[in-house]
Amino acid sequence: MYAFEYHKPSSVQDAVAALSDKEDPKIVAGGMTLLPTMKQRLASPSDLIDLGGLPELVGIREEGNSLVIGAMTTHAEVARNETVQARIPALAKLAGGIGDPQVRHRGTIGGSVANADPAADYPAALLGLGAAVITNQREIAADDFFVDLFETALEPSELITAVRFPIPQRAGYSKFPNPASRYAIVGVFVAQTDGGVRVAVTGAKGSVFRVTEMEQALASNFSPESVANIRVPADDMNSDIHASSEYRAHLVTVMAKRAVAAAEG
Numbered sequence: 001m002y003a004f005e006y007h008k009p010s011s012v013q014d015a016v017a018a019l020s021d022k023e024d025p026k027i028v029a030g031g032m033t034l035l036p037t038m039k040q041r042l043a044s045p046s047d048l049i050d051l052g053g054l055p056e057l058v059g060i061r062e063e064g065n066s067l068v069i070g071a072m073t074t075h076a077e078v079a080r081n082e083t084v085q086a087r088i089p090a091l092a093k094l095a096g097g098i099g100d101p102q103v104r105h106r107g108t109i110g111g112s113v114a115n116a117d118p119a120a121d122y123p124a125a126l127l128g129l130g131a132a133v134i135t136n137q138r139e140i141a142a143d144d145f146f147v148d149l150f151e152t153a154l155e156p157s158e159l160i161t162a163v164r165f166p167i168p169q170r171a172g173y174s175k176f177p178n179p180a181s182r183y184a185i186v187g188v189f190v191a192q193t194d195g196g197v198r199v200a201v202t203g204a205k206g207s208v209f210r211v212t213e214m215e216q217a218l219a220s221n222f223s224p225e226s227v228a229n230i231r232v233p234a235d236d237m238n239s240d241i242h243a244s245s246e247y248r249a250h251l252v253t254v255m256a257k258r259a260v261a262a263a264e265g
């Protein structure tokens, strides 16, 4: 690990100021991704801005027909929260299936979303539910937020403060996890929302994406059979030691069927 300066601001305003006036600063939330990256010397920020002293970024509240989850809320808190379990049970289930207990008790929703790992679970929920990422500057629709592999629409000095999830009529998530890390080899989030049906896939490509053909089929008949014969092309899918692109394409259909069945309850 290279040397860096450590800061623990006591307000969002101070955190943003530190982000703006340091040479190469990085926010640290749960540190689950950033610290291993720094230990391997793959990242060398000049300054670490720790959000751990900002209780206003922690918590879950219902606002109209939405759930607003603070950026520093851990996966474990989302998984066990009674409001999430009652309003968007698929989201609680997704959070409870991330990594292991240590990762779930340190890792945060803001860190996961900002990191935009192609195999992370939350991006599927954000895109599948039509969520919005709230920052210190604006609200960004999930459709516009995830740009590419580890790339988001965030500006360098922009900080995620919360994520707003519209409460769906029903939703389900199914993932085929990497047996070691639990990251998604393929994960599919399906939601029937006031705006229509949305199907979002993580793990299969460089970034999370929607499957329009499945959305249209489910809009006319919301059942696992509707997606059972829909195949997605394997051409631009990830291929690695865990799964070939063809296998990932196959898993998209299987996980979509299971996600719809889960949504049906």
Ligand SMILES: Cc1cc2nc3c(=O)[nH]c(=O)nc-3n(C[C@H](O)[C@H](O)[C@H](O)COP(=O)(O)OP(=O)(O)OC[C@H]3O[C@@H](n4cnc5c(N)ncnc54)[C@H](O)[C@@H]3O)c2cc1C
Residues within 6 Å of the ligand: 026, 027, 028, 029, 030, 031, 032, 033, 034, 035, 051, 071, 072, 097, 098, 099, 100, 103, 106, 107, 108, 109, 110, 111, 112, 114, 115, 119, 120, 121, 122, 158, 159, 160, 161, 181, 182, 183, 184
């Ligand atoms: C062993 C292991 C297994 C895992 N398994 C899974 C899994 O199954 N599924 C899954 O989805 N994830 C998995 N993860 C990732 C984990 O869920 C963490 O959520 C993720 O590492 C990032 O969250 P963090 O709070 O630790 O962020 P950090 O590591 O602190 O930060 C990550 C990045 O986000 C930026 N950042 C953090 N917070 C903000 C903010 N509020 N605004 C702007 N930028 C911000 C940081 O600057 C950094 O670039 C795993 C991690 C490990 C180590």
